[in-house]
Amino acid sequence: MSGIDLSCNQLSDGIPHTIGNLTRMYALNLSHNNLGGSIPMTISNLQQIESLDLSYNNLNGEIPPKLVELYCLSTFSVAYNNLSGQTPERTKQFVTFEEDSYDGNPLLCGLPLNKSCNVLESPSLASKASSDPTILKWMGISLVVFPAFMITLVLAIFFFIRWRRLRLEAKFLFDLMSEAKELEIDGKKGSNLKVYRVSCIMLATNNFSSQNKLGEGGFGPVYKGMLPDGQEVAVKRLSGRSKQGLLEFKNELIVVAKLQHTNLVRLLGFCIQGKEKILVYEYMPNKSLDTYIFDESKRMLFDWSKCFNIISEIAQGLLYLHKYSRLKIIHRDLKASNILLDTNMNPKISDFGMAKIFTTTGSVANTNRIAGTRGYMAPEYAIGGLFSDKSDVFSFGVLVLEIISGYRSNNNIFYNDQPLHLIGYAWQLWKEDVAMELMNPTLSVSYCQDQVLKCINLALLCVEHNPIDRPTMPVVISMLTSEGVTLPMPKQPAFSIERKIDVDNPSGINQADNCTINNVTMTEMHPR
Incomplete structure (x- = not known):
C-alpha cells in the first residue's frame, strides 16, 4: 500500500x-x-x-x-x-x-514548545505565595542555592571526566609501551619505531594544511608530510569524530610495527601527545588502487601484465599475514582503497586498524562488532560475526574481480535486464562460458587469455559461500604461479542471486530497511 x-x-x-x-x-x-x-x-x-x-x-x-x-x-x-x-x-x-x-x-x-512539564502555573498558588512572606523567603533562597548547586555539580562532573580521561590516556600509554616492549622505540629494543613530537608533525604537514591532505578514512584524515631530513611521509591523524578510537590506534600500531614485507605499508613511528594520536607511514606517491581501476582514463596506465602483477603481490602480502609473520593476522578490511601503490605501482596492503591477531593454535573467531566494508565481507562474517583467514580470502576474490572488470563490487550491473552485483555477474558469465566478457576493454590489447580465465576461476573459488570450499592463501599462490594446472570448477558463490528492482524504487534499496532521518541514506556496517 x-x-x-x-x-x-x-x-x-x-x-x-x-x-x-x-x-x-x-x-x-x-x-x-x-x-x-x-x-x-x-x-x-x-x-x-x-x-x-x-x-x-x-x-x-x-x-x-x-x-x-x-x-x-x-x-x-x-x-x-x-x-x-x-x-x-x-x-x-x-x-x-x-x-x-x-x-x-x-x-x-515539552520541547520544542519551550513549555516545562514540571512546573504547573497555578493562580491560587501564586496568590498564596505573594501573601506569605515565609514562602517568598524560601523561594528566594531556592533561586540562589539551586543554580549554585547545579553549577557546582556540572563543574564536578566536568573535572571528574577530564581526570578520568587523562588517567585512561596514561594507562593507555603504559599498556602501549608494555605491549610494544618487543619493538624498538627510539632505538631501544625491537623493530626501529620512532616517537615523534607534535611540533615535528605539525612542521612536516604545514600545520595539517588542507593542501597537504591526501584523503580521509574511518581513522581520520591522512596528510602528506616532509620530515627535516627530507623524507616524505604519510601522517594518519586520529579524528575526534572518528568511530575508531584508542583501541584501533593501539591495534594498528602494535600489529603493523611487527610486520616487515615488501607488500605491506611500513610504519615509521607514532605520536601520542595530549589529544593527538598520530601514526607516521612511508609515503605512497601513487595513492590507492581504487583511484585507477575504477577510472576509465587512469585504467589505461594498467596493462594486463601490471594487473596480474598487482593481483600476485597482494596475494603475497596476504600469505605473509596469514602464515609467515610472527603472528597470524586477519586483516578484515581488505579492499581497493586499502591497497596503496608505490613509485613503481607495486601494491602495499595498508590500514590495519580492524586487524585481528591469532595465536598459533587459533584459526576462527567471533565478534559482536561487525567492522568492514559491504561488498567485501564474507557472508559468515557479515551475518554471523565469524571471521578467519578465509574471510580475507573472500575479500581477495572480490578485489580480483574488480581489478579485471573495472566494476565496483556494490554497483548494479544489468545483465539480461536483471541487476546483479559483481560476484553474481561474474558467475553468470562463467556459467554461460563467456567469462572473458568480464574483462575491462582497456585490457583487450595486452591480455593473456589463459591468465585472465585463471584469475576469474580463482576469484570465484575465493568467493565460495562455504568458507571450507575457499582455498587458503598458500593454495592461491600455487594456483597463480603454476603453469598448465587445471583449477577446480567453482560452485555458485555467495551473494550471487539476482536482485529484483521495483518500478517505483529503481535504486533497488528497501526504504524500510535503509531509511534514516529525512531518508538520508546510511553506509553500513561500522564503515571505516
Missing part, C-alpha cells in the same frame, strides 16, 4: 485502532476533519510510514511516546487539536520536527 489521503472529508468519531494493521503504508493524511478521541497506540506499528498528518481535528489525550520508533518518519503534524501532556522525546527523527508540528495544543508541554 502506498498512502492514504482522507483530508477535508468532515470525518468524525475517532481513528480506528485497526489502522496499525496497514504496516506497508508510507503516508497517512487525516487533517482538516472532526476526528475526536485519542491517537491510537497502534499507529506505532506503521514502521514504513514517512508522512503522518493529523492536524486540524479534535483529538485529545497524550501523543503516544512510541511514535519515536517510526524511524522513517520525515513529516509529522498534530497541530490544532486538544492534545495534552508531553511531546515525544526529541531523539532520532523527532529532533527535526519544530514547534509548528504541535501548534494549537495549549495543554501540550
Whole structure:
C-alpha cells in the first residue's frame, strides 16, 4: 500500500485502532476533519510510514511516546487539536520536527514548545505565595542555592571526566609501551619505531594544511608530510569524530610495527601527545588502487601484465599475514582503497586498524562488532560475526574481480535486464562460458587469455559461500604461479542471486530497511 489521503472529508468519531494493521503504508493524511478521541497506540506499528498528518481535528489525550520508533518518519503534524501532556522525546527523527508540528495544543508541554512539564502555573498558588512572606523567603533562597548547586555539580562532573580521561590516556600509554616492549622505540629494543613530537608533525604537514591532505578514512584524515631530513611521509591523524578510537590506534600500531614485507605499508613511528594520536607511514606517491581501476582514463596506465602483477603481490602480502609473520593476522578490511601503490605501482596492503591477531593454535573467531566494508565481507562474517583467514580470502576474490572488470563490487550491473552485483555477474558469465566478457576493454590489447580465465576461476573459488570450499592463501599462490594446472570448477558463490528492482524504487534499496532521518541514506556496517 502506498498512502492514504482522507483530508477535508468532515470525518468524525475517532481513528480506528485497526489502522496499525496497514504496516506497508508510507503516508497517512487525516487533517482538516472532526476526528475526536485519542491517537491510537497502534499507529506505532506503521514502521514504513514517512508522512503522518493529523492536524486540524479534535483529538485529545497524550501523543503516544512510541511514535519515536517510526524511524522513517520525515513529516509529522498534530497541530490544532486538544492534545495534552508531553511531546515525544526529541531523539532520532523527532529532533527535526519544530514547534509548528504541535501548534494549537495549549495543554501540550515539552520541547520544542519551550513549555516545562514540571512546573504547573497555578493562580491560587501564586496568590498564596505573594501573601506569605515565609514562602517568598524560601523561594528566594531556592533561586540562589539551586543554580549554585547545579553549577557546582556540572563543574564536578566536568573535572571528574577530564581526570578520568587523562588517567585512561596514561594507562593507555603504559599498556602501549608494555605491549610494544618487543619493538624498538627510539632505538631501544625491537623493530626501529620512532616517537615523534607534535611540533615535528605539525612542521612536516604545514600545520595539517588542507593542501597537504591526501584523503580521509574511518581513522581520520591522512596528510602528506616532509620530515627535516627530507623524507616524505604519510601522517594518519586520529579524528575526534572518528568511530575508531584508542583501541584501533593501539591495534594498528602494535600489529603493523611487527610486520616487515615488501607488500605491506611500513610504519615509521607514532605520536601520542595530549589529544593527538598520530601514526607516521612511508609515503605512497601513487595513492590507492581504487583511484585507477575504477577510472576509465587512469585504467589505461594498467596493462594486463601490471594487473596480474598487482593481483600476485597482494596475494603475497596476504600469505605473509596469514602464515609467515610472527603472528597470524586477519586483516578484515581488505579492499581497493586499502591497497596503496608505490613509485613503481607495486601494491602495499595498508590500514590495519580492524586487524585481528591469532595465536598459533587459533584459526576462527567471533565478534559482536561487525567492522568492514559491504561488498567485501564474507557472508559468515557479515551475518554471523565469524571471521578467519578465509574471510580475507573472500575479500581477495572480490578485489580480483574488480581489478579485471573495472566494476565496483556494490554497483548494479544489468545483465539480461536483471541487476546483479559483481560476484553474481561474474558467475553468470562463467556459467554461460563467456567469462572473458568480464574483462575491462582497456585490457583487450595486452591480455593473456589463459591468465585472465585463471584469475576469474580463482576469484570465484575465493568467493565460495562455504568458507571450507575457499582455498587458503598458500593454495592461491600455487594456483597463480603454476603453469598448465587445471583449477577446480567453482560452485555458485555467495551473494550471487539476482536482485529484483521495483518500478517505483529503481535504486533497488528497501526504504524500510535503509531509511534514516529525512531518508538520508546510511553506509553500513561500522564503515571505516
